[in-house]
Amino acid sequence: MGLFDKLKAGLKKTAALLRTDIRDLFKTQGRLVDEVFLQELFAILVRTDMGVDAAQQTVDEIRAAYRGRVVQMADILEVVKARLKQLLAQPHEPLRLAATGPTVIMVAGVNGAGKTTSIAKLARYFLNQGKHVVLGAADTFRAAAVEQLTIWAQRLGVQIITGPAGSDPASVAHRAVAHTLETQADVCIVDTAGRLQTQQNLMQQLAKIHRVLGKQIPEAPHEVLLVLDATTGQNGISQARHFTAAVKCTGIILAKIDGTAKGGVVVAIRQQVGLPVKFVGVGEKAEDLEPFDASAFVDAMFDEAG
Numbered sequence: 001m002g003l004f005d006k007l008k009a010g011l012k013k014t015a016a017l018l019r020t021d022i023r024d025l026f027k028t029q030g031r032l033v034d035e036v037f038l039q040e041l042f043a044i045l046v047r048t049d050m051g052v053d054a055a056q057q058t059v060d061e062i063r064a065a066y067r068g069r070v071v072q073m074a075d076i077l078e079v080v081k082a083r084l085k086q087l088l089a090q091p092h093e094p095l096r097l098a099a100t101g102p103t104v105i106m107v108a109g110v111n112g113a114g115k116t117t118s119i120a121k122l123a124r125y126f127l128n129q130g131k132h133v134v135l136g137a138a139d140t141f142r143a144a145a146v147e148q149l150t151i152w153a154q155r156l157g158v159q160i161i162t163g164p165a166g167s168d169p170a171s172v173a174h175r176a177v178a179h180t181l182e183t184q185a186d187v188c189i190v191d192t193a194g195r196l197q198t199q200q201n202l203m204q205q206l207a208k209i210h211r212v213l214g215k216q217i218p219e220a221p222h223e224v225l226l227v228l229d230a231t232t233g234q235n236g237i238s239q240a241r242h243f244t245a246a247v248k249c250t251g252i253i254l255a256k257i258d259g260t261a262k263g264g265v266v267v268a269i270r271q272q273v274g275l276p277v278k279f280v281g282v283g284e285k286a287e288d289l290e291p292f293d294a295s296a297f298v299d300a301m302f303d304e305a306g
């Protein structure tokens, strides 16, 4: 499957809902743009979870362009897509890699968001580029978490550094980077816990891991990727605020976009969280990770709406 096809498959639920909704809007050939039409369109856009603000801006633009005129579906889609692409625009930022020596990536997010799976996907992404990858299983809170990452490491054929359950996660992270340096691997990806006894403990732990990595390699971690679960909708926005308060996150991986019809949430996230979306997760397999591209994303969302 090509990149766009995979994205399309990932956004199938969102596109299907939009397709039905937008077709309903145009039951007759063409439609008069009046306040009733604009309200209906607003409701459709809000249902994608893009946020009231983005939906309002889009509807305002359509009102300004077409009020009192009869339009076809294609006219409306063109304006909606252009506006969303504009709202999603971000500096083209691929992952920041170390200029020399290994790149260290720390991955954070609430429990169940998709961290461990996303790490496997990132590992696959780097392996595809011929890079050597080391994983650090610094989620020592749950024994099953280490097991899960170990299974991925075996499947992908990459090295993994673990510690006993309950041991200091920062020490696991430290050993993972040490191993990366020793073996001259290219990338070290560090998994972290999504839940501890308290939220405060979790945030302190993340901050400590971050500090330890920075002591080993001055620029590390080169990326701190926050994994958000698209199926929890705009919850992700408040999660992002909590995490960025504890560690400086550098980008978002929006996981499980395939599990929701509310793919528009990426717009709300982009608008309200000052972080670039670097990847979207489109399934449970290691290859189900797509670099984020605003234009392709919007096209896939509205695929076949016309």
Ligand SMILES: Nc1nc2c(ncn2[C@@H]2O[C@H](COP(=O)(O)OP(=O)(O)OP(=O)(O)O)[C@@H](O)[C@H]2O)c(=O)[nH]1
Pocket (backbone or CB within 6 Å): 109, 110, 111, 112, 113, 114, 115, 116, 117, 118, 139, 145, 193, 194, 195, 227, 255, 256, 257, 258, 259, 280, 281, 282, 283, 284, 288
């Ligand atoms: N459909 C789909 N499922 C996903 C995706 N990413 C992760 N999952 C699933 O979501 C569930 C949780 O993923 P994990 O990677 O274990 O999440 P985590 O953040 O590491 O969870 P904790 O370690 O408990 O904090 C698993 O069943 C994954 O297979 C995705 O992009 N699409």
Ligand SMILES: [Mg+2]
Pocket (backbone or CB within 6 Å): 115, 116, 117, 139, 145, 191
């Ligand atoms: Mg995990």
